[in-house]
Amino acid sequence: MKMLMLFAALCGVAMAVPFDSAAYMGESAPMGLVDELTTLGFTKLVEFIEIAGLKETLNTGGPFTVFAPTNEAFAMLGTHYPKNMTLLVNVLKSHVIAGKVMSTMIKDNMMSPTLMEGVPMRINVVTWWQTTTIGANGAEITLFDKMAKNGVIHGIEKVIRPIPLGNMMEAMEMIPGLSFTLELIKMAGLDSTLAGEGPFTIFAPQNIAWMKVPEKNITALKANKTLLAEILSYHVAPGAFYSTVIRPGTLITTVQGQKVLFNPKMCKKEGILYKFMNEAEVTLADQSVNNGVMWLMDDVFAKPMVF
Structure with missing residues (x-):
């Protein structure tokens, strides 16, 4: 009888304590x-x-x-x-x-x-x-x-900086080195598109890139809005592309309809991987904005490349 009472008491304690499966499994x-x-x-x-x-x-x-x-x-x-x-x-x-x-x-x-x-x-x-x-x-x-x-x-594998704030046009307004590209985008009437929902990836030539272009060519571009829009559209791709995700040799179709080539090159002497789109060096990649991604370039894409 005493044994039965002890067994019942132990059962009552067991039922009162929740079963901890994690502890049971170690x-x-x-x-x-x-x-x-x-x-x-x-x-x-x-x-x-x-x-x-x-x-x-x-x-x-x-x-x-x-x-x-x-x-x-x-x-x-x-x-x-x-x-x-x-x-x-x-x-x-x-x-x-x-x-x-x-x-x-x-x-x-x-x-x-x-x-x-x-x-x-x-x-x-x-x-x-x-x-x-x-x-x-x-x-x-x-x-x-x-x-x-x-x-x-x-x-x-990296800290997300800077904080992606604003759309592509708003972001370019805050980068002094893109002032000439911004001026040309507005001149070509592409600003409302690049402020839109997207996503877009822009390979944006910095001011120093435009300085490599002969002045007579710049003058001709400003005088021909159709040609200007075509050249700028070759620097914009629909979709969000990051160098950390795409692979070397990736071909990206631009808004203009032709392709650009992600073409990184390793400098054996320095042991550094330099990023290129076509033959233009990327000075800063993967800058997120609310409607896409910005890459800063040290050259203007001269003309659509044939692949």
């Missing part, structure tokens, strides 16, 4: 996003999250999807970390979207608003032979679907 239950980031080794990102006062929000709120730059990605910035607290908060928020986005849900040119108001996250998927590369605002995703109790983490 696994730890998922933690909050920030704690999981620490466990995964994203310690520099966690440091900035704590400095910015976002730990509580990202650890307990949500669900969120965090695109987490590695420690090496932050090291690539050198000393160019956001010093202004408002800017730091905005940069971090632009790496987080509301909701849980698993890799199986991702589609090419998928757009999701980030926690930074007015700044979207554009995700691109490129399949090359038997490999697929996925990028978030130009940062290649190298780690997928690490779960937390309030969201999911994807690791990326």
